[in-house]
Structures are given as C-alpha cells and as structure tokens.
Amino acid sequence: MNIQILGAATTKFGEHWHKSLRDLIREACLETVKDAGIKNDKIEAVYIGNMLSGILSGQEQLGPMVAEELGLRVPAIRIEAACASGGLAMHEAISSIESGKYETVLVVGAEKMTDRPQEMVAMALMAAGSDAERQSGATFPALYALMARAHMEKYGTTEKQLAAVAVKNHYHASLNGKAHYPFPIKSEQVLASSKIADPLKLLDCSGISDGASAVIITSKLKIKNEKLKIRIIACEVATDTLGLAQRESLTQLKATKIAGQKAYQRAGVRPKDIDVAELHDCFTIAEIIALEDLGFYQKGEAGPQVLKGATKLGAKGLITNTSGGLKACGHPVGATGVKQIVEITKQLRGEGEKKQVEGAKVGLCHNVGGTGATAVVTILTN
Amino acid sequence: MSSPIKAWREQKKIAPYLRIKGKVVSWTIVRVPPHGFVSDAPYVVAIVETNTKKRLISQIVDVFDQKIKSGDQVESVYRRQKRPDEEGVIYYGLKFRLLYD
Numbered sequence: 001m002n003i004q005i006l007g008a009a010t011t012k013f014g015e016h017w018h019k020s021l022r023d024l025i026r027e028a029c030l031e032t033v034k035d036a037g038i039k040n041d042k043i044e045a046v047y048i049g050n051m052l053s054g055i056l057s058g059q060e061q062l063g064p065m066v067a068e069e070l071g072l073r074v075p076a077i078r079i080e081a082a083c084a085s086g087g088l089a090m091h092e093a094i095s096s097i098e099s100g101k102y103e104t105v106l107v108v109g110a111e112k113m114t115d116r117p118q119e120m121v122a123m124a125l126m127a128a129g130s131d132a133e134r135q136s137g138a139t140f141p142a143l144y145a146l147m148a149r150a151h152m153e154k155y156g157t158t159e160k161q162l163a164a165v166a167v168k169n170h171y172h173a174s175l176n177g178k179a180h181y182p183f184p185i186k187s188e189q190v191l192a193s194s195k196i197a198d199p200l201k202l203l204d205c206s207g208i209s210d211g212a213s214a215v216i217i218t219s220k221l222k223i224k225n226e227k228l229k230i231r232i233i234a235c236e237v238a239t240d241t242l243g244l245a246q247r248e249s250l251t252q253l254k255a256t257k258i259a260g261q262k263a264y265q266r267a268g269v270r271p272k273d274i275d276v277a278e279l280h281d282c283f284t285i286a287e288i289i290a291l292e293d294l295g296f297y298q299k300g301e302a303g304p305q306v307l308k309g310a311t312k313l314g315a316k317g318l319i320t321n322t323s324g325g326l327k328a329c330g331h332p333v334g335a336t337g338v339k340q341i342v343e344i345t346k347q348l349r350g351e352g353e354k355k356q357v358e359g360a361k362v363g364l365c366h367n368v369g370g371t372g373a374t375a376v377v378t379i380l381t382n
Numbered sequence: 383m384s385s386p387i388k389a390w391r392e393q394k395k396i397a398p399y400l401r402i403k404g405k406v407v408s409w410t411i412v413r414v415p416p417h418g419f420v421s422d423a424p425y426v427v428a429i430v431e432t433n434t435k436k437r438l439i440s441q442i443v444d445v446f447d448q449k450i451k452s453g454d455q456v457e458s459v460y461r462r463q464k465r466p467d468e469e470g471v472i473y474y475g476l477k478f479r480l481l482y483d
Binding site for chain 2: 118119120122123126130131132133135136137138139141142145146147149150153194195196197198199200243244245246250
C-alpha cells in the first residue's frame, strides 16, 4: 500500500461552549492543510466521520459543510459507524485512493456533544445499539459493564486493574495540551468515584466531549521533509452483531480480533512489532479487552500487566494511549478514530513532545463502533 | 426514535417470549439512565440466557436491595417499559423477574 500521511492535526478536545460543529471542523481542517503544506485545491475528495449531528444538532449532509469551509466543490462523503465513524472514514478514504479514483484525500472526524443534557446524549448514543438494548433502558456504560462483569467472573479481573487503565491514561493526558482532562488521577479516586453502571464508576468512563481531527493522505504528493514521512501499511474493518446479547462471547470483541488479524497480515507485522498504539478505551474494561483481542496479551493477562505499569510511558515494549485515550483525551465520538491517526502520526514523526515514545517505528490505531459491531484497525510506520 | 406504529409492530413479537424461564449471564445496575427511563433508575439490566439457549438483554424487575448474581434463575413478565413520549403512547414489553425457591 503506497499511501502517506501528508498532514495531521486536531483541535483541543473539551467542552467548547463557544464553538459550533462547523467552527471545530474549520479549525481542524485549516490546521491540517497548514501541516501538510499544500494548497486546498490539491484535495480531490473529502470524507467526514460523524455520528450524532442529525440527532443533536439537526444537521445532516456534513460532507458539503467541510468542502464549503475549504472553498472546494469536490465529492464530499459523510461516514457513520457510531464511535468508529472516524476510523471507518479513514478506511473509506484509503479505499478510494487504492481504487485509483483519487490521489489526495482529506479525512475529518468531528462531533459536537455538549449542547444537550446528559440523558439526551445518552439516548442519542444508544442509536448505535439494537432495538432490544434501547427498550431495556441500557446505556453504553451499562453494556460495557455487562462485559466487565463477565470478564471479572471469567478471568478474575479486578476493579483495581480497571482503575489502572484510567490512571495511566490520565497521566498520559496530563502531558497532552489537546486533552479534555489533562490532569493525573489516583487509583483511590477512581475506586471511590460514583457508580454509573456497576461495576463501572464515573472515572472508568470516557467523557462527553466536543472536538474535530483531520488528516490528509496521498499516494502522489511528495512530503517536503523526508524524515516526516509516515506510511499507512494496513487499514482493515470487521463487523459483528449490533446487539451485545447475540455475540459469541461477552469477554472479547470478535470484530476487533478479525480486523486485527487482517491488518497484521496485510502489514506483514506481528503484535510484538507494535511500539505505540491508540486503543479504543471508551471504558477502562475496553482497553483491557482490546489488549487481549489484538494479541498483545493472553486472555486474562492484560489487567495484571496494566496494573504493573507495562503499557505506561517510560516502560519497555508497547505503550498504549499516549494521547490519554478516549478516557482522558476525551471522546467526541466521530472525531476519535481520526484523532488516533493524528496521535500515532505525531509519535512516528517524533513530534510527541513530553509524551513521545522513544524510537517508535510502528504504530496501531484501534477504533470501535457501539459495543463492537464495527472495529477498524489501522497500522502505520515511519 | 419511537413511534406509535413501531410500538404496535413490536407488540406482535412479544407473545412467544412470555412466561419463559432462563438464567442471568451478566448484569449491571443502571444509575445514570437515558431519556425516558430517568424516573425508574436505579434498575437492573441483564443478559439472560433462556432455557432454549437464546440470549436476550432485558431489565430484571422486583430485585430487592439490588441483590442479584450471575446464574440466578429468572422468568419473563410483561411490563411497562419507558415513560410515554410526546405522542402519549405507553410502551409495554418484556422484562424478567427473579425466581425464588
């Protein structure tokens, strides 16, 4: 696959009361075009990942909104796959280049979530689930709580191990100026935080954020500084049942396993070759399950390893969620999948600043829609 | 989004699932509910495996002191679901209750 990242940027994630969805998209796009060092007219098509603009902002047809902001009249396509909208938009953009249709494409992920009260956002997010899940009064924390309990009962995973994921990701976020929650927290704080859906507590959950991220990918344009050349070597997608109850198992995401295996095969790398990864930690249990499903640890081993600090900045081997992850960088759902690509690009360029993983050569992004109905795994290298 | 037509359509699917027995596979207590369920919280949501090996997601009702564990025996009941929306339709559907011996 001959596709490079030409430019990558993200807005700060957070509660942007003074910025609209359009403002966030404009900010991310202009910054990305600047990073790429090209003129807007080199962009031949636009893909935007977004989940909730229809329900929460009454705005659909986001493709032209992005094109309009850049003064373009090119094809502009909106992609939706719940929290994997950004990752799937990447996949579609890459596929469009591989097909030979375009050479240089802009990918945006964006979400505006904080204009509405929490119970409305919780209901809107449940659009990613099944009818039966909505009728049961389940929320996303509840669905992941069902997985967490099953994982705890099967493998002995503890609440303290879950808390360690949040502690690590908050530490990473404290080094990231773009993070929604850029401050460290302690394990005791996580364990003492109020219950949302037992056994998950407030600090096991990613927040509700606004934000936008963008990248420009190309098969043709030359990057000015050879040292900053980042290549995409795989981007694979798999799907599973919409509802959690119909799955083969509650303690793994089959879609993640399939997409991961396909991506490793396509890229010609193994899990042990990955230096840095952005994993979809919408809830702490999700990072533990992802570490296992992507082959970094055996089932049941990820929790103890995270508690030991094996995946924290400064440790040897794979470091996960240097951005702070969804947990602490924030989770504007459509933006997340693209933000992961931005973070890994910065890491592979050596532009990670205080959160730089020394000598990172191969990076992986893992983006999940719903409770695992869609999974996207992308692998990059420098 | 709900609608009266959808409620009417869904009702037809419920009958085969009434008074069926099963066991709790995994459960949680929803303390921060979505729109339509605010006045019911906290409530138990579980994955139930029926005696015919079919898995369903459902609320478990009449759980006293929130005492429930995986493996508990349950049976399905017909109950009101969420609060009526603007159209005023009262939604009914399946829930489960614990079987005490």
